[in-house]
Amino acid sequence: MTTAEGLTPTTTPASGTAHLAEGRRRRRRSDTLRGWIYCSPFLIAFGLFLIWPTVYGLWMSFTGTSLAGTNTEFVGLTNWIEALGDPNVWSSLGNTAWFTILSTIPLVLVALILAVLVNIGLPGQWFWRLSFFMPFLLASTVVSQFWVWMLNPQLGLVNTALGWFGIEGKAWLQDPSTAMIAVVVTTVWWTVGFNFLLYLAALQNIPEQLYEAASLDGAGRWRQFVSITVPQLAPTTVLVLVLQLLASLKVFDQIYQMTGGGPGGSTRPVLLYIYEVGFTGYRLGYASAISYIFFFLIILISVAYMVISSRRSVKA
């Protein structure tokens, strides 16, 4: 920074002020250039790999583009109209919503229960954290491999263990009535550790005095949990819930790997349908239109959330 160099204590007050103002002006001008230069590596990547695809994808949804890049002519709303009338779009959106509901509830509740139990401070802290958090570090492929093997109808541990109790197992992943549940169980096992950590962090931020005061007033453990822990955790619960909803809506990996969307499309989420239409059906224009319908639904949910939470904070 060159502008500050002339500033020495020996300058007279008047010239010093002028100097300072001039220096500030020059610094501001050079700051603009510098600011853009420092931001440019990020902005170039940001523009190229995020903004451009977002805009280009919208354009593609109005064209008949195929994977070979042919047929790029404008087709207007054809793709959109077709998508809105495509039962597979609706069923895959339905599956996505169903997966989101089924997975979010246990992913929040189980995380809370695990965090509360670990936070009691029992011996073996590193072991608890290792057990519950480690699956989060595994790649989806590894997780899917483990669980497909656990759920293998003849050779899997689940059915073998059920057999010890005389219960006959099922082909969990091949049966439309249980495939989604199996995927949800796998997902809870895999990712609950992240929410668990967020809850654990929040629990340890609750002031100890609150509990001390409550137990002086004769409140039991359950009463303390309901009247102190749960309200104190409310902001974290909202955070975990929103993050989880957004993550669950984007489900793809484990379903693609475990069931391929089957049986009979009963577990196929919308992202998998987009992938199928675009990359195995070669209809990129149509896939883009479905992507955007999904995108708008996510934005709707986000906006609804923001409206609700801002209204609530106004009330509070």
Added chain:
Amino acid sequence: MTTATPATPAMSSSHRAAARTAEAVVSTRRRKPLDPFRMVAFVILAVLAVAWLVPVLWAVLTSFKSEAEAAALPVRIIPEGGFTLDAYIQTLSSSMVPRWAWNSLLTSTLVTVITVAISALAGYALSRLRFAGRNVITMLIVASIMIPGQILIVPLFQLMLSLNLVDTYWGIVLPQVVAAPMVFILKKFFDQIPIELEEAALMDGASRLKIFWSIILPLSRPILGAVSIFVFIGAWNNFLWPFIVVNDANLMTLPTGLQTVISAYGIQYAQNMAQAVLAALPLIVVFLFFQRQIIKGIATTGIAGQ
């Protein structure tokens, strides 16, 4: 109540608070005598923890069986013929797992280094430099957090085609380096570094870049570590994008490579499990060594970033 979207400034759970919280996660050591309540809790926790480990243990057990024993009925927990390393020897000598592990390491490292470098530089500019366009950039970055990257696979693939990056390492790496939340986390951290440190250096004639490099970055080591861990784990485990952009088996990462093996030879159970265990091993070993730092990194980034 704080809102959870990074979009609103109100939510900025102060970074220091997040760091303190994260510190607390790793450092509780409350030892109290065992009363009945704590004993019950201990038993429940132990059962749950073991249940959580079962799928991993079952996979490890299978990987040490021979193929015949792994597929034998009735299922035996301990194989009659004893354990064998066959599946591992087979996997390491004749499969592409080592190659994929190398690809994963290379691409994840590149993603991490580039992401942290460009995000820190941008975060610093947004935090410290007052320049025209700053607010527009900040708003754009924040708004972009709403865009789910997964819906971009179609246009992104087209872009990669026209840039000739399909089936290349850079094709895997480049789209992953855009991490708007990380810019935001770093900016918030830089905001809290006292400006006086910098002004003194400016007076001494240090350049901005020098200040960034020798004052700001050293002071930001904890947050840089946290962000790096978060980005690295995400890149190491990323499936969808590498799966879309790479078809050449020589360039696949571990998650995508393993997927092709499952579809190609679905019946070699012991080998499948050995491969999955080998793929899981690097991060688990790293985790065992750096448990504190990793948990802290995840908690800090997870809280502050959201």
